[in-house]
Structures are given as C-alpha cells and as structure tokens.
Amino acid sequence: MVHIADIFEWLAARPRSSTKGPLDADEPPPLKSPVIAQVAARGLSPQVRPGPGGSRSNSPAFRSSSPFRAGSPFRSSSPFARSPNRASTPSGIVPVTERDFSHLLRPEIFHQLSPLSIPPPFRNTTKQPTPETPIAELLAHGQFRAAAIASVQALTSSPVSATIAAAHPPVDPSDYARVFSLFYIRLACLCLIDSMPLAAQEAKALEDLNQAYYLDPITGAHLMPWELRLLAIRLQTIGFGDPRRAIMSYYDMAREVHLQIGKAAKAHDNTELELWKRRLVELGIKVGGALIEMEDLAGAAAHMATLRDTAQDGKLATAKALLWLHLGDVDAASRCVRDGKGGPVGEKVVLALVDMANGHFEDGLKKWTELKAELEENGIQDEMVGVNLAVCLLYLGRMQEGRQILEGLIDDGQSSRTLLFNLSTMYELCTDRAKALKARLADRVSNLEPTSHGWEKTNADFKL
Amino acid sequence: MSHERYPSMDPVKEPHSVSLKVLRLSRPSLVAQHTLAAPSELQSTTGAAPDDLVPASLAYRSTAGTNPDPFLLTPILNLPPSFGSAYVGETFSCTLCANQDIPPEPPATAQTPARGQSQKKSIRDVKIEAEMKTPGSASVQKLLLGPHGDDGTPAATTEATGAAADAAGAGGVDLEPGQTLQKIVNFDLKEEGNHVLAVTVSYYEATETSGRTRTFRKLYQFVCKGSLIVRTKVGPLPYNTATTRKVPKLAEDDENKQLRQKRRWIMEAQLENCSEDAMQLERVVLNLETGLRYRDANWIVSESPRPVLHPGEVEQVCFVVEEDGKGSAVVEDSDGRVVFGVLGIGWRTEMGNRGFLSTGKLGARNTR
Numbered sequence: 090m091v092h093i094a095d096i097f098e099w100l101a102a103r104p105r106s107s108t109k110g111p112l113d114a115d116e117p118p119p120l121k122s123p124v125i126a127q128v129a130a131r132g133l134s135p136q137v138r139p140g141p142g143g144s145r146s147n148s149p150a151f152r153s154s155s156p157f158r159a160g161s162p163f164r165s166s167s168p169f170a171r172s173p174n175r176a177s178t179p180s181g182i183v184p185v186t187e188r189d190f191s192h193l194l195r196p197e198i199f200h201q202l203s204p205l206s207i208p209p210p211f212r213n214t215t216k217q218p219t220p221e222t223p224i225a226e227l228l229a230h231g232q233f234r235a236a237a238i239a240s241v242q243a244l245t246s247s248p249v250s251a252t253i254a255a256a257h258p259p260v261d262p263s264d265y266a267r268v269f270s271l272f273y274i275r276l277a278c279l280c281l282i283d284s285m286p287l288a289a290q291e292a293k294a295l296e297d298l299n300q301a302y303y304l305d306p307i308t309g310a311h312l313m314p315w316e317l318r319l320l321a322i323r324l325q326t327i328g329f330g331d332p333r334r335a336i337m338s339y340y341d342m343a344r345e346v347h348l349q350i351g352k353a354a355k356a357h358d359n360t361e362l363e364l365w366k367r368r369l370v371e372l373g374i375k376v377g378g379a380l381i382e383m384e385d386l387a388g389a390a391a392h393m394a395t396l397r398d399t400a401q402d403g404k405l406a407t408a409k410a411l412l413w414l415h416l417g418d419v420d421a422a423s424r425c426v427r428d429g430k431g432g433p434v435g436e437k438v439v440l441a442l443v444d445m446a447n448g449h450f451e452d453g454l455k456k457w458t459e460l461k462a463e464l465e466e467n468g469i470q471d472e473m474v475g476v477n478l479a480v481c482l483l484y485l486g487r488m489q490e491g492r493q494i495l496e497g498l499i500d501d502g503q504s505s506r507t508l509l510f511n512l513s514t515m516y517e518l519c520t521d522r523a524k525a526l527k528a529r530l531a532d533r534v535s536n537l538e539p540t541s542h543g544w545e546k547t548n549a550d551f552k553l
Numbered sequence: 554m555s556h557e558r559y560p561s562m563d564p565v566k567e568p569h570s571v572s573l574k575v576l577r578l579s580r581p582s583l584v585a586q587h588t589l590a591a592p593s594e595l596q597s598t599t600g601a602a603p604d605d606l607v608p609a610s611l612a613y614r615s616t617a618g619t620n621p622d623p624f625l626l627t628p629i630l631n632l633p634p635s636f637g638s639a640y641v642g643e644t645f646s647c648t649l650c651a652n653q654d655i656p657p658e659p660p661a662t663a664q665t666p667a668r669g670q671s672q673k674k675s676i677r678d679v680k681i682e683a684e685m686k687t688p689g690s691a692s693v694q695k696l697l698l699g700p701h702g703d704d705g706t707p708a709a710t711t712e713a714t715g716a717a718a719d720a721a722g723a724g725g726v727d728l729e730p731g732q733t734l735q736k737i738v739n740f741d742l743k744e745e746g747n748h749v750l751a752v753t754v755s756y757y758e759a760t761e762t763s764g765r766t767r768t769f770r771k772l773y774q775f776v777c778k779g780s781l782i783v784r785t786k787v788g789p790l791p792y793n794t795a796t797t798r799k800v801p802k803l804a805e806d807d808e809n810k811q812l813r814q815k816r817r818w819i820m821e822a823q824l825e826n827c828s829e830d831a832m833q834l835e836r837v838v839l840n841l842e843t844g845l846r847y848r849d850a851n852w853i854v855s856e857s858p859r860p861v862l863h864p865g866e867v868e869q870v871c872f873v874v875e876e877d878g879k880g881s882a883v884v885e886d887s888d889g890r891v892v893f894g895v896l897g898i899g900w901r902t903e904m905g906n907r908g909f910l911s912t913g914k915l916g917a918r919n920t921r
Contacts, residue, residue, distance in 0.1 A: 377625070390861075445905075506612075
C-alpha cells in the first residue's frame with residue numbers, strides 16, 4: 090500500500106549539507122578530526138586514483154579525509170602519499186644542485202610552430218620581433234609565438250646563430266629554476282597562441298609531477314614554480330585524456346597549501362600567509378572550472394556553493410551566477426548577484442545576461458546600453474559590454490548597428506578573440522565576399538601596437 | 554545546416570545582385586578562459602606581483618572588474634559557432650540576411666572602357682519569404698518574419714499569421730551597396746526528422762535604361778532529434794480509508810458518499826535526457842481534464858533544487874491524481890478508461906535555451 094507520506098519520505102532528496110574541505114582557508118589544521126567534504130556530485134571521486142583506464146566510480150558523494158590526519162584510511166591509496174610533505178627522503182638521493190634535468194631538454198619533446206596559421210599582415214610587418222629579442226621583452230609585448238620559439242632554443246641549446254645564442258643562452262641542465270621557468274614560458278605561450286593541443290603533448294614530458302625527483306630532499310618543497318605545476322596539471326589532464334586527474338591534483342595541492350599556511354602562520358610571515366591563502370582560493374575556483382570542463386555542471390554548481398566569498402568583491406558571486414546561466418537556471422543566476430552580492434556592475438552584467446537567456450533581447454539591449462553609457466561616463470573601458478551589446482543587436486535584427494559597435498571597439502584598440510570572432514561572423518552574414526572584409530580586419534588588427542595583451546592572431550581568429 | 558541546394562528558378566544566367574546568408578540563432582554562449590600566472594621572467598622586468606595574471610590569458614579587457622578571473626567562465630558572449638543540434642521541443646531561430654552584393658566595379662582599363670557608369674544597377678523592393686517543411690506534413694508552413702526577438706512571440710503556423718507575414722513582407726526594401734535586410738524566423742520544433750527551411754528572395758534590379766524582377770530560393774536542410782524520452786505508469790491508490798472509517802455506514806449523506814468514492818491514482822513518469830547536452834528541468838505539470846485534481850510530489854514539495862539531467866540520465870517524477878469531488882464527472886473513453894490529460898515538461902539548456910514538450914493523453918484503466 091502506497092502512502093503519500095511514504096512517497097515524500099522516499100523523495101526526501103539528497104541532502105546537501107554545508108561542507109568544509111581542504112579548499113576552505115579558515116579550516117584549523119585538522120589534526121583532531123577528519124574533515125568531511127561532501128560534494129553532491131555525480132561520479133566525482135578525487136580520492137580514487139584513476140589509472141590510465143580511469144576508474145569510474147558513481148558514488149553520489151565522496152569523502153575527502155584530511156591529508157594531515159595520521160592513519161587516514163586513504164593514505165595508502167592516496168596520491169598524496171607521494172606528494173611533497175609526505176615524501177620521505179630516500180637514502181642516497183641526489184642533492185638538488187646536482188640533479189640533472191637534461192631529460193626535459195630533449196629537442197624531440199618540442200613541436201615546430203608553423204607560421205602558416207598566421208594571417209599575412211602579421212607575418213610581413215616590422216612589428217615582428219627580431220630573433221635576438223630577449224624573452225622578457227617578447228612577453229612584455231605579447232609576442233607569444235616568438236617567446237615560445239625562443240624558450241625552446243634556450244632549452245634545447247639549438248640557437249641558429251651566435252647572436253641568438255647570446256640572447257637566449259643555453260640552459261644548464263642542473264639549473265632547475267631556469268629549466269622550469271623556460272618550460273613554463275613555452276607551455277604558457279603555446280596556450281596563448283591557441284596551440285593548447287601541442288602544449289598538452291609537450292607537458293607529458295614532465296611525467297609524474299609528484300615524483301621525488303622534483304622535490305627538495307631536505308625541505309620537501311617542490312622545485313617547480315607554482316604556476317608551472319598548475320598549468321602542467323591542466324595540460325596533462327588534456328594530454329592523457331583523463332579529466333579527473335586535474336581535480337585530484339588540485340586537491341593534493343590544496344593539502345600542501347594548508348601546510349604552507351600553517352608554516353607561515355607559525356612564522357608570522359603575513360606576506361607568505363596571504364599568498365598561500367590566495368592560492369587556496371584560486372585552487373577552489375580551479376576545481377569548479379575543471380568540473381565544468383568535464384561537463385559535470387551539477388557537480389560544479391555544488392562545488393561552487395561550498396566556496397566562501399572571502400574577497401567580497403562580487404567576483405565569486407558573478408562566477409556562480411555565470412555557472413548557473415551556463416546550466417540554464419536563470420533564477421538561480423539572479424539570486425547569486427542580488428542584494429549587492431555581485432557588486433554594482435556585476436549585478437547589472439548578470440541581469441542583462443539573464444534577459445538574453447530568457448530571450449528578452451529588448452530588455453537586454455536596454456541594460457547593455459545603459460551600462461555602456463554609465464561606464465564610459467566614468468572613463469571605464471570594458472570590451473565585454475560593447476561586444477555583448479552588439480550580439481544583442483544581432484538577435485534583434487539590427488546587425489548593422491552591432492557591426493558598427495564592434496568595429497568601433499577595434500578602433501579603440503581592442504582585439505579579443507571573441508570580438509574578432511563575432512565581427513568575422515557578422516562579415517560572413519553581410520556579404521558573399523566576407524574573405525576580403527576579414528582580411529582587411531586582420532590588416533587593421535596587425536597595425537595595433539604589440540602590448541602585453543597580445544598582438545599576433547591566427548587565421549582561425551578571423552575565421553579565415 | 555547540413556545541406557544547401559540551389560534549384561534554379563531564374564532564367565537569367567548572370568550572378569545575383571543580392572546574396573542570402575543565414576545563421577542559426579541558438580543562444581550565444583559564455584566564453585571560457587584559462588588564466589595563466591605571469592612567468593617569473595616577466596615579474597622581474599615589469600614588477601608584476603607573484604601570481605599576477607598574464608593579461609592576454611583573460612577573455613577580454615576590462616577596467617571595470619567584470620571579469621570573474623581566475624574562474625573559467627566569463628560574461629562575454631560568443632555568437633553560435635555552428636549549427637549544433639536541433640531538438641524536439643526547442644524553438645528554432647534563424648536569422649536571414651539579404652545583402653546588396655554587386656561586386657565592386659573593376660577599375661576601368663583600356664580593354665574595358667568605362668562601362669561601369671552606364672550599367673550601374675540599383676536594387677529595389679527586396680523581399681524575403683521563408684517556409685518550413687516538416688517531416689510529418691505534405692505541405693509547407695509559411696513562417697512569420699521578425700524582428701520579434703522575444704520567445705513570447707509564437708512562430709507563425711496558422712493562416713492568420715501567415716497573412717500577417719504577407720503583410721509584413723509586402724513592403725520591400727531598397728538596398729544600397731553593402732546594405733543588408735535582416736529578418737529573424739522562429740519555429741517550434743515538434744517532430745523528429747528532416748526539416749527543410751526554404752528561403753525565397755525577390756528583388757527588382759534596375760539599371761538606368763531597364764529593369765527586371767529576379768528571384769532565387771535556397772533550401773536549408775537539418776535533422777531534428779528527440780531530446781527527452783517520457784515513460785509513464787499509472788497505478789490505482791486505495792480509497793481514502795481514514796475518511797471511510799470515520800463515517801458510520803448507516804448515516805451516509807451525499808457529501809460523505811462522494812468523499813468515500815473519490816478515486817485516486819498514482820502517476821509516475823521517467824524523463825530520460827536523450828540529447829547530447831545537460832538540461833535542467835524547469836517545471837513538470839499535469840494539465841488535467843475536468844473533475845480531476847493532482848498533487849505534485851516532486852522537487853518543489855521537497856524543496857530540492859531543480860534536477861539537472863546530464864545526457865543519458867533519468868529523473869523520476871510522481872503525482873497523485875484524484876477526483877476533485879466537485880460532482881463533475883471525470884472523462885472516460887469508450888473502454889471505460891479514465892482520461893487524465895497531458896503531462897507538460899519544460900526545461901532549460903545552456904544559456905537558458907528553452908524546451909517544452911507535452912505528452913499525448915494519459916489515463917488509467919477503470920478499476921471500478
């Protein structure tokens with residue numbers, strides 16, 4: 090016999106308790122009790138070490154035991170057992186200064202970059218840097234392809250001439266700081282020139298990021314710079330085709346950060362303390378991004394809900410709202426930013442997006458127009474507001490006006506991928522001879538001054 | 554759109570002076586960014602603080618702090634990069650652009666003495682018409698041409714709105730070189746299978762000495778797929794025993810009789826996402842025939858968040874349907890089957906794109 094009460098009981102849906110995990114900064118070093126982090130996410134189980142085949146657990150929640158707790162049940166199987174602060178110093182280990190990193194300098198690791206993906210106006214201009222330009226200068230001027238090439242010349246000791254060798258001196262295989270710095274520049278620049286697949290292949294050469302070879306035997310500190318570890322995690326996730334890897338690794342790093350926070354607090358080093366706290370917050374946000382990339386949107390939403398807004402600058406609220414919009418829940422998105430939670434501008438941005446998500450393009454247009462006027466009045470430039478206003482106009486059958494706005498942004502020196510893509514799309518809608526318009530656009534963009542915002546574009550950016 | 558054909562309808566062999574371009578207007582998407590920390594080399598030269606971000610790794614430039622970096626998603630919108638998949642229950646939106654596209658005159662040379670001036674064409678009275686051919690019907694449906702962007706405006710399917718489309722399209726537009734006539738069509742996708750959007754462009758091409766009306770038609774074919782599989786099951790619930798026990802058998806008045814005889818059923822439905830995108834269920838409601846009422850026993854009652862269905866996932870919903878006891882008879886078909894009504898399911902996908910389906914008539918076998 091079925092009772093309504095029974096049905097309700099049966100329906101009492103998956104409880105989502107407020108949770109704390111290794112990503113919460115204010116967590117006291119949990120030596121006394123295990124911290125349970127419950128993320129009501131489908132198949133999200135960072136504690137399961139996915140082998141190359143990927144272990145697919147479907148447990149609705151996972152328990153993340155603190156790495157700091159002695160006798161953690163997960164210790165034996167946890168990858169953390171091999172991470173820095175757990176690593177015991179094997180006897181006879183090579184001192185850091187004598188370690189040879191020449192396996193990261195093999196030329197076969199690195200791919201050739203073809204200039205054919207670059208539109209001609211960018212190739213044939215005096216704005217192209219000379220091969221002797223120092224890497225720091227290349228980076229400062231957004232010459233990321235040239236910096237990617239130069240870093241490999243230094244890494245593989247393969248400069249084509251003596252002057253270039255002087256500009257990018259070959260690296261000493263035992264100078265791990267410079268090896269890693271150049272490696273990071275290489276991978277980061279590949280990402281910036283839209284060659285992430287190549288970067289993902291090259292990042293495989295770093296192999297296991299937690300191996301003892303990368304650790305200082307005395308302090309247990311990781312020899313790689315923080316930014317390289319973060320990037321390598323994401324790239325290896327792509328390279329090995331295993332999305333869980335990133336989440337697991339971020340959690341590992343979060344545990345390490347807890348240790349550093351503890352150390353800094355003990356030493357009363359506020360600069361260090363703030364740095365590590367900031368890194369912890371960033372890791373939490375990265376986990377959200379990784380879940381979105383593996384298309385576990387519900388899991389991402391549940392995870393983001395557990396993050397605490399320490400900065401109170403509206404960024405986290407906006408991030409949550411954007412995730413809900415991506416998922417399609419406009420009501421939840423509005424809730425995230427209301428009552429000033431998203432900051433004055435953040436709230437307006439999200440509400441304009443909500444209008445567009447609801448198909449109310451007229452209302453959206455009004456909001457974007459007002460916001461654009463308001464920002465311009467205060468001398469604030471925001472490329473996004475202009476681009477979204479133009480997109481809104483296209484959905485209202487007013488593409489010509491949208492096109493003018495986008496061309497105006499180019500005149501103002503803006504050149505984001507999205508701006509170029511949307512303008513190129515409008516060109517395609519305007520004429521059968523869009524190729525000429527796009528080529529002219531490429532020419533205009535190539536005349537912009539190279540800045541740290543990047544300069545060189547690819548054919549794909551102009552849909553060429 | 555997967556396919557495009559150009560049946561010749563124009564006896565003139567010259568290229569057309571007007572081009573037609575289309576873009577499916579799915580919702581614009583939020584652009585993802587992967588922020589990168591500045592390399593230490595840069596920190597030493599520019600004085601960037603540790604973990605400062607490389608500006609070029611951000612999706613766009615802002616001094617207003619609107620970018621939620623280092624988060625993956627940003628508020629800047631990308632136009633749809635491709636046609637994507639079309640699903641039953643969604644509204645298909647598409648923009649149609651008729652462009653004055655006469656190739657620019659080549660500069661006059663000795664071989665081709667300035668003929669440009671005398672043959673200068675002007676393009677008048679440009680009109681766009683659109684029709685949709687669905688798999689289930691032999692005839693085509695004329696579509697209402699917007700701008701009427703909002704989802705609230707229904708797509709034209711009836712004759713009345715078809716006439717409105719005629720009226721709207723009646724006034725053609727003159728186009729100067731490089732100008733565009735932009736229209737938007739909306740169409741509610743209700744069937745699986747091949748759909749063909751047929752777009753006809755007509756215009757008057759005038760030179761200084763003569764003129765002619767020209768027409769061309771383009772066909773855009775796409776496949777509409779199922780998005781949601783709905784399985785339902787109805788089972789009888791026992792009479793409300795509590796009520797019957799309280800009422801002494803001999804003192805039955807009319808009201809109690811009605812109470813006792815109130816029939817109840819439990820209706821369960823499994824909703825399976827068979828599309829390739831995650832969807833969030835927005836509302837699942839029963840539209841019942843007279844004499845019946847229902848109680849929802851789903852996420853609203855349990856105050857749970859709206860369920861998200863990833864591709865291949867199933868959500869089970871449940872309703873208690875009962876006679877409302879107001880005296881009006883429930884609808885029964887010829888087999889004595891009680892007809893409930895229909896189940897309506899509304900969902901949202903990426904960036905709020907809407908879908909809505911309703912089932913056929915559901916019902917329960919007569920258990921009396």
